[in-house]
Amino acid sequence: MSAEQRLLELKRRIEELLPAGVGFSEVEFEGPELVIYSEDAQKFADDGAIVRTLAKELKKRISVRPSAEMLMKPENASKAIYEIVPEDGGIKDIYFDLDKAEVIIEAERPGLVIGTHGATLKEVAKVIGWRPSVIRAPPIQSAIIKSIRRYLREESEFRKGFLKRTGRRIYRDSDRTSDRTSEKTRRDDWVRVTMLGGCKEVGRNAFQLSTPETRVLIDCGVSVGSEGTPYLYVPEVTPIRDIDAVVITHAHLDHTGLIPLLFQYEYDGPIYTTPPTRDLMTLLLLDYLEVSVREGKRIPYKSARIRDAVRHTILLNYGEVTDISPDLKLTFYNAGHILGSAIAYFNIGNGRYNLAFSGDIKYERTLLFDPAFNGFPKLDGLVLESTYGGANDFQPSRREAEKNLKDDIERTIKRGGKVVIPAFAVGRSQEVMLALERLRLEVPVYLDGMIWEATAVHTAHPEYLNKKLKTSIFKGENPFLSDVFVQVDDAEKRRAIIEGREEGKEPCVILATSGMLNGGPVLEYLKGLASDEKNMLIFVGYQAEGTLGRRIQKGWKEVPLSDAGKIRNIKMKMETKTIDGFSGHSDRNQLLEFVKGIRPLPSKVICVHGESSKCVALASGIHRKFSIETAAPMNLETLRLV
Ligand SMILES: [Zn+2]
Ligand SMILES: [Zn+2]
Numbered sequence: 224m225s226a227e228q229r230l231l232e233l234k235r236r237i238e239e240l241l242p243a244g245v246g247f248s249e250v251e252f253e254g255p256e257l258v259i260y261s262e263d264a265q266k267f268a269d270d271g272a273i274v275r276t277l278a279k280e281l282k283k284r285i286s287v288r289p290s291a292e293m294l295m296k297p298e299n300a301s302k303a304i305y306e307i308v309p310e311d312g313g314i315k316d317i318y319f320d321l322d323k324a325e326v327i328i329e330a331e332r333p334g335l336v337i338g339t340h341g342a343t344l345k346e347v348a349k350v351i352g353w354r355p356s357v358i359r360a361p362p363i364q365s366a367i368i369k370s371i372r373r374y375l376r377e378e379s380e381f382r383k384g385f386l387k388r389t390g391r392r393i394y395r396d397s398d399r400t401s402d403r404t405s406e407k408t409r410r411d412d413w414v415r416v417t418m419l420g421g422c423k424e425v426g427r428n429a430f431q432l433s434t435p436e437t438r439v440l441i442d443c444g445v446s447v448g449s450e451g452t453p454y455l456y457v458p459e460v461t462p463i464r465d466i467d468a469v470v471i472t473h474a475h476l477d478h479t480g481l482i483p484l485l486f487q488y489e490y491d492g493p494i495y496t497t498p499p500t501r502d503l504m505t506l507l508l509l510d511y512l513e514v515s516v517r518e519g520k521r522i523p524y525k526s527a528r529i530r531d532a533v534r535h536t537i538l539l540n541y542g543e544v545t546d547i548s549p550d551l552k553l554t555f556y557n558a559g560h561i562l563g564s565a566i567a568y569f570n571i572g573n574g575r576y577n578l579a580f581s582g583d584i585k586y587e588r589t590l591l592f593d594p595a596f597n598g599f600p601k602l603d604g605l606v607l608e609s610t611y612g613g614a615n616d617f618q619p620s621r622r623e624a625e626k627n628l629k630d631d632i633e634r635t636i637k638r639g640g641k642v643v644i645p646a647f648a649v650g651r652s653q654e655v656m657l658a659l660e661r662l663r664l665e666v667p668v669y670l671d672g673m674i675w676e677a678t679a680v681h682t683a684h685p686e687y688l689n690k691k692l693k694t695s696i697f698k699g700e701n702p703f704l705s706d707v708f709v710q711v712d713d714a715e716k717r718r719a720i721i722e723g724r725e726e727g728k729e730p731c732v733i734l735a736t737s738g739m740l741n742g743g744p745v746l747e748y749l750k751g752l753a754s755d756e757k758n759m760l761i762f763v764g765y766q767a768e769g770t771l772g773r774r775i776q777k778g779w780k781e782v783p784l785s786d787a788g789k790i791r792n793i794k795m796k797m798e799t800k801t802i803d804g805f806s807g808h809s810d811r812n813q814l815l816e817f818v819k820g821i822r823p824l825p826s827k828v829i830c831v832h833g834e835s836s837k838c839v840a841l842a843s844g845i846h847r848k849f850s851i852e853t854a855a856p857m858n859l860e861t862l863r864l865v
Contacts, residue, residue, distance in 0.1 A: 224396070225395070225396055226252060226390070226391040226394045226395055226396075229394055230250060230251070230252065233250055233257065233281060233283075234250050236280070236281060237250060237259065237277065237281070240276060240277055240280055240281075241273065242270075242273065244263075244266075245261070245263045245266050245267070245273065246261060246262065246263055247259045247260060247261040247263075248260050248261060248262065248290045249290070251387060251390065252387065252390025252391055252393065252394050253286075253322075253386040253387055253389075253390050254386040254389050254390055254393075254493065254537045255284060255389075255390070255393055255537065255545045255546050255547060256283070256284045256285070256286045256390070257281065257283040257284065257285050257286070258285075258286045258287075258288060259277075259285065259286070259287045259288070260287075260288055260289070260290045260291070261287060261288075261289070261290060262289070262290050262293060264287050264288060264289040264290075264293075264354065265289075265348060265349075267287040268287070268354065274287060283546075284543070284544075284545060284546075286323065288323065288324035288354075289324055289352050289353065289354065293352035294324060294351070294352040294353055295350070295351040295352050295353070297319045297326075297376075299351075300319070300326065300351035300352075300353055301317050303347070303350050303351050304317055304326070304328060304347055304351065304355075307343060307346050307347050307350065308328070308330075308335070308336050308343060308347070309335055309343075311332060311335050312330045312331070312332050312333075312335035312336040313330050313331030313332050313335075313360070314328060314329070314330045314331075314336070315329045315330060315331060315360035315364075316328075316329040316360065316369075317329070318372050319353065319376065321375070321376065321379040321382065321383075322375075322382055322386065323354075324353060324354060325353065325354050325355075325356060326351065326353040326354070326355050326356075327355075327356055327357075327358060328355055328356070328357045328358070329358055329359070329360040329361070330357060330358075330359070330360055331359070331360050333357040333358065333359050336357045337357055344357065359697065361679070361682045361683040361685075362682050362696070362701050362703075362704060363675075363678060363679040363682050363683075363703065363704070364679060365502070365676060365679035365680050365682075365683050366676060366679075367502055367505055367506045367509075367676060367679075367680065368502050368679075368680065368683055371501070371502060371505055371533060374530060374533060374534070375533070375534065378534045381534055382534065385493075385534070385535065386537075389492065389493050389537070392467070392492070392548075393546055393547060393548055393549070394546070394549070395549060396549075397436060397549035397550070411435050412435065412572065412575065412865055413433075413434075413435065413863055413865055414432075414433070414434050414571055414572075414575075414576050414578070414863070414864045414865040415432075415433045415861050415862065415863045415864065416430055416431070416432055416433075416578075416606065416829070416861065416862050416864065417430065417431040417433065417459060417460065417859075417860075417861040418430060418831065418856050418857070418858050418859060418860050418861070418862075419431060419440075419453040419454045419455060419460065419858065419859070420444070420451075420452070420453030420454060420858055421442070421444065421453075421477070421831055421832050421858075422831050422832075422838070422855075422856050422857055422858045422860070423831075423833070423834070423835040423838050423855065423856075423857055423858070424446075424833075424834065424835070424858075425447065425477065425610060425765070425767050425768075425832060425833060425834065426444065426445065426446035426447045426449075426451065426477045426767060427444050427445055427446045427451050427452060427453045427477065427480075427481075428441075428442040428443075428444045428453075428477055428478050428831075428832060429441070429442055429443045429444065429453035429454075429455070429481075430442065430580065430606065430831075431460060431461065431466075432569065432578070433461070434550050434551065434571055434572065435550070436548055436549050436550040436551075437467045437468075437547075437548040437549070437550055437551050438461040438465065438466050438467055439466065439467055439468050439469070439470055439547070439548075439551065439569075440466050440468075440469045440470070440485075441469075441470045441471075441472070441567060441580050442470075442471060442472055442478040442479070442580075442582070443455075443469065443478075443479065443480075443481045443482050443484075443485060444475070444476060444477040444478040444479055444480045444481060445476050445477065445480030445481055445511075445523075446477070447476070447477055447739060447741065447767045447769075447770060449769050450521075452481055452523075453481065454858060454859055455481075455488075457859065459861065463485055463488040463489060463490045464488065464489035464490055464491065466485075466490060466492060467492060467547070467548045467551075468492055468493050468494075468495060468547045468548065468551075468553075469482065469485065469490070469492065469493070469494045469495070470494075470495045470496070470547075470553060470567050470580075471494060471495070471496040471500055471504065472500075472558065472564065472565050472566070472567055472580060472581075472582025472583070473500055473558065473560060473561055473563060473564035473565060473582050473583060474499075474500045474503035474504040474506075474507055474561065474562075474563065474564075474649060475507070475561065475583070475647070475649070475650075476507055476508075476511055478582065478583075479504045479507065479508065480508070480511060480523075481523065482494065482504070482508070482532050483508060483523075483524045483528035483529045483531065483532050484523055484524050484528065485532075486524075486528045486531035486532065486535070487524050487528055490535075491535070492535070493535055493536070493537045493547075494532060494535050494536045494537065495536075495537050495539055495545070495547060495553060495555075496536060496538065496539070496555075496563075496565070497538065497539060497540065497541065497555055497563040497564075497565055497687070498538045498540070498563065498684060498687075499562040499563025499680060499681075499684040499687050500562075500563040500564070500565070501533065501536050501538060502563075502680045502683070502684075503561070503562060503563065503649050503677065503680055504532075505529060505532075505533055506648075506649075506673060506676060506677060506680065507648070507649065507673075508529045508532070509526065509529060510648070510673055512524075512526055512529070514737075514742050514743065518742060518785075539553070539554075539555050540555070541555050541556055541557050541565065541596075542554065542555070542556065543555070544570075550571060550572045550573075551569055551570070551571055552569070552570040553567060553568070553569055553570075554568045554570070555567060555568070556568055556579075556595075556596035556599075557592070557593055557595060557596045558581065558582050558583065558584045558585070558595045558596075559584060559585035559586065559587070559589065559592045559593060559594050559595040559596075559807075560582065560583040560584055560585050560592075560595070560650065560807045560808070561583075561649055561650035561807055562591070562592075562649065562650070562653075562680065562681050562684060562687055562688075563684065563687055564582060564583065564584075565582060566579050566580065566581050566582060566584065566595065566596060567579065567580045567582065568599060568602075574601065575865065576603050576604065576864060576865050577599065577600070577601050577602050577603050577604070578602075578603060578604040578605075578606070578864065579599060579602055579604070579605050579606070579825075580606045581595075581605065581606060581607045581608050582608065583608050583610070583807065583808055583832065584607075584608060584808070584809055584814075584817060585806075585807050585808060585809055585813070586809045586813040586814070586816055586817040587621070587809070587813055588689065589621065589654060589689070589807075590621070590654055590657040590658060590689075590692070591653055591654055591657065591681075591688055591689060591692060592687075592688065592689050593689045593690070595809070595817060597817050597818075597820045597821050598820075598822075599821060601823075602821055602825045603825055603826055603827065603864070604825055604826070604827045604828075604829070604864050605818070605821070605825045605827070605828045605829070606829045606831055607814065607817075607818070607828055607829065607830055607831070607841070608808065608809075608814075608831065608832035608833065609814070609830045609831065609832055609833030609837045609838045609840075609841040609842075609855075610765060610808040610832055610833050610837065611806070611808050611809065611810045611811055611814070611833075611837070612811055612814055612830060612833050612837040612838065612840055612841025612844070613811065613833075613836060613837045613840045613841075614811070614840050614844070615811075616810050616811040616837070617810050617811055617812060618803045618804050618806060618810040619803055619804040620804060621804055621805075623804055624658075624802055624803065624804025624805050625658050625661070625662075625804075627802045627804070628655075628658060628659075628662070628761070628763075628802055628805075629662050631759060631761060631800055631802070632662070632664065632732060634759075635730065635757070635758070635759040635798075636664075636665075636666055636730040638757050639730055639757055640730055640755070640757035640758040640759055640797075641720075641730055641731050641732075641733060641752055641757075641758045641759075642730075642731070642732045642733065642758070642759050642760075642761060643733045643735065643745065643748045643749065643752060643758065643759070643760050643761070643797075644732065644733065644734050644735075644760075644761045644762075644763060645735060645736070645737065645738050645739070645740050645745045645760070645762065645764075645772060646674070646734050646735070646736065646738050646763060646764060647736065647737070647738035647764055648672055648673035648674050648676075648677045648736045648737075648738075649673075649677045650764075650807045651738060651763055651764045651805060651806075651807060652670070652674045652677060652678070652734055652736075653677070653678055653681055653703070654805055654807070655734060655763055655805060656668070656670075656674075656678070656702075656703060656708065656734065657692075657702055657703075658805070659707065659732065659734075660702045660703075660705045660707060660708075661702075664707055664732065666729060666730050666731045666732060667707065667708075667709045667729075667731050667732070668707050668708050668709065668731070668732045668733075668734060669709050669710075669711050669720055669731060669732070669733045669734065669735075670708055670709070670710050670711065670734050670735075671711040671717065671733065671734070671735035671736070671744040671745070671748075672735050672736030672737070672743050672744050672745070673736060674734060674735075674736065675710045675712075678703050681703070682696065682701065682703060685697065711735075711744075714747075717744060717747055717748075718751075720733065720748075721747070721748060721751030721752060722751070733748055735748055738764045738765075738772070739764075739765075739766050739767055739770035739771070739772040739773070740766075740770060740771035740772040740775065741770045741771055741772070746784060749782075749784065749793065750784055750786060750791075750793055752797060753782075753793050753794065753795050753796065753797050754793070754794050754796050754797075755796060755797060756796045756797060756798065757797075758797040758798070759797055759798040759799070759800060760775070760797050760798070760799045760800070761800045761801075761802055762776060762799075762800070762801040762802070763802055763805040763806075764805070764806060764807075765806060765808065768834065771784075775795060775799055776799070776801060779795065780794065780795050781793065781794055781795065782795060811841070811844070814841060815844065815845065815848060818845055818849065819848075819849070824849055824851055825851065826851060826852060827851065827852045827853070827854070827864065828842070828845050828851060828852075828853045828854075829853070829854050829855075829856060829862065830842040830845070830853060830854065830855045831855075831856070835855075838855035839855045841855070842854060842855040
């Protein structure tokens, strides 16, 4: 059955299932959703049972939208909203989500926008036609989210065509059920994973999942310490333009750095990811290009390709089961690693095989997130990260880590020194910020690099934070807004802090990017502060082989740094410490506990995303402990799972 025929059939079924007095004008596949356009959209909204019944009967993700002719022009609709809603509501932003025919009103006091028994909002809906939803305005405005929204509005025509095209492709003729199918392919049920990068190394993650119907690329990252890229152009890899879908586990560059390049090579399909991952990924990719230009490195693609990635993104929240091809359903689950980080769970061929890619996971409650999810409905194969999978990779508890941080900072402050903490803009920074806020320090904490903007993205997606933090943010007690944090946004202020002029005269704590000292403002602090033994450098995150951070950790006493275009050797006299326990990765125990909690246990675990010895150690540890088949493949290996 073709997508066209399938739509006709669905229309007929919908007519049968709808209660009397509720009609529709059009039905269309848009991305993975079945969209029903109706002049009675409000009736669907008022009676939730209608959509629930349709979804259950038709086994599709259903979305109901007002017919196009009912929608007021966004400019006029904005005006109308301001007229209807009382001024005290404190509207901060009005955003039209054209994909969903929804208008999102960001307000300081959502209750006043909604009105008694929803009266104000109902009035809004009646006048403008769009379905309004109200959210509390995020306490810190994010520039990147604003510009993504503006860009998508400009691209609304493209989005319409793209979603329709993608929908038709997802619900295309299944090769396996059509008449064209030969007996041979009908019997062929193989499922394979090809390792394109990120095996026995940390960096350039990329995997191709192949089924008889579908090719999916999972992550497409860069190497952190070197120039290496995933093996995308070897003959056994499907030409990039023929890939059905790209799935991204989380925003870190070792998982996303080369996503935009796919569009240079004619990829025109969807990218599935969570809403925070889209925002953080855009931020990190733009910064990656900017840093590459500044440091005179080769640029792999232009910024227009990053925009391509944004306009091809289809957002999925945790737990939404979604058809992405005739024989694949995708569900994202919380990975506990960074904001929006996800485990990608694939149901292949109607449950014939269930495979999960862990991405990076943290199986412990942190100040920011709940522990990674492992209650999968059924799991046959697991591709598991192994960053801290070595036999001795045990991390102290979070509480212990906080105590160590406190002791080291206090000692440095007492001797009049400054503390430099290199941190990833996304993830570690916010976790360490929350820990620092709890210490009630008497000295300022400077934030340099993209940390503040990344923090703004966190507060824009509170539903992706753990319950405790979310609740306190909603109550207006936002730890990120503490006075202790001071943003550094220009070179002059940075110099003042380093040289001890102005407020930087006193001891202080500096949280700066990049996390592995391979670029970013943290290098300026290092140049200025390394030669004084009063100061301290504290590592809180993973330092990859080949990075400056790793060299200093190994005890290099002199490090070469470029200064005004010249290489200068900097003497490392400042005290250097590594505080484990703040990591966004699971340690060995947590990885084993994560696997142990999966019921029933998967029959195969593939260990990736770790130095060679760590992948091997984790694979043999899991095999010994649970008696299940494990592997620690090399890049370019293909494993057949079924
Ligand atoms: Zn990561
Ligand atoms: Zn990673």
